[in-house]
Amino acid sequence: MLYSDKAPEPVGAYPHAKKVGNLLFLSGVGPRKKGSKEIPGVTLDAEGNIAAYNIEEQCHAVFENVRLILEASGSRWENLVDITVFLTNMKDDFATFNKIYATYFKANQPCRTTVEVNALPTPIAIELKCIATLE
Structure with missing residues (x-):
C-alpha cells in the first residue's frame, strides 16, 4: 500500500495506490x-452543500493530485494506461472536462471511460480512478 505525502489524505480506510506486478x-x-477540506473551485453553503463550482479548477486540481500520487509511487504521468472518470454533471461538464483532458494527454492517450454519478463522497464534481504501469 502506498501513500503520497503531497496528495490529499484519503477520506476512508484505503491507500492512495497499490502495486500489483508491474501495474x-x-x-x-x-x-x-492536502491538509484541508478546501476544494479548488467549490463554494459551499452553510450546510456544506455545493452552492457553486468551477469544473475547470477541479479538473486541473485532480490531474495534479494524480500526478503527485503517481510520482510518489514510482510511476509517472506518461505511464497511465486506463482512466475511469466520474462526473456529477455530465450534461454541463463533459465538454469542458474533455477539452482540458486533451491538453494533459497529447502524447500519451490512455483508455478512458467517463460516467455520470449522482454524488461523490465529498462535495466534488469529479473523481478519477487510474491504472498505470511502473518503471
Whole structure:
C-alpha cells in the first residue's frame, strides 16, 4: 500500500495506490487540497452543500493530485494506461472536462471511460480512478 505525502489524505480506510506486478492501481482521486477540506473551485453553503463550482479548477486540481500520487509511487504521468472518470454533471461538464483532458494527454492517450454519478463522497464534481504501469 502506498501513500503520497503531497496528495490529499484519503477520506476512508484505503491507500492512495497499490502495486500489483508491474501495474499501479490508484484509489479514486479528487481535487481536494492536502491538509484541508478546501476544494479548488467549490463554494459551499452553510450546510456544506455545493452552492457553486468551477469544473475547470477541479479538473486541473485532480490531474495534479494524480500526478503527485503517481510520482510518489514510482510511476509517472506518461505511464497511465486506463482512466475511469466520474462526473456529477455530465450534461454541463463533459465538454469542458474533455477539452482540458486533451491538453494533459497529447502524447500519451490512455483508455478512458467517463460516467455520470449522482454524488461523490465529498462535495466534488469529479473523481478519477487510474491504472498505470511502473518503471
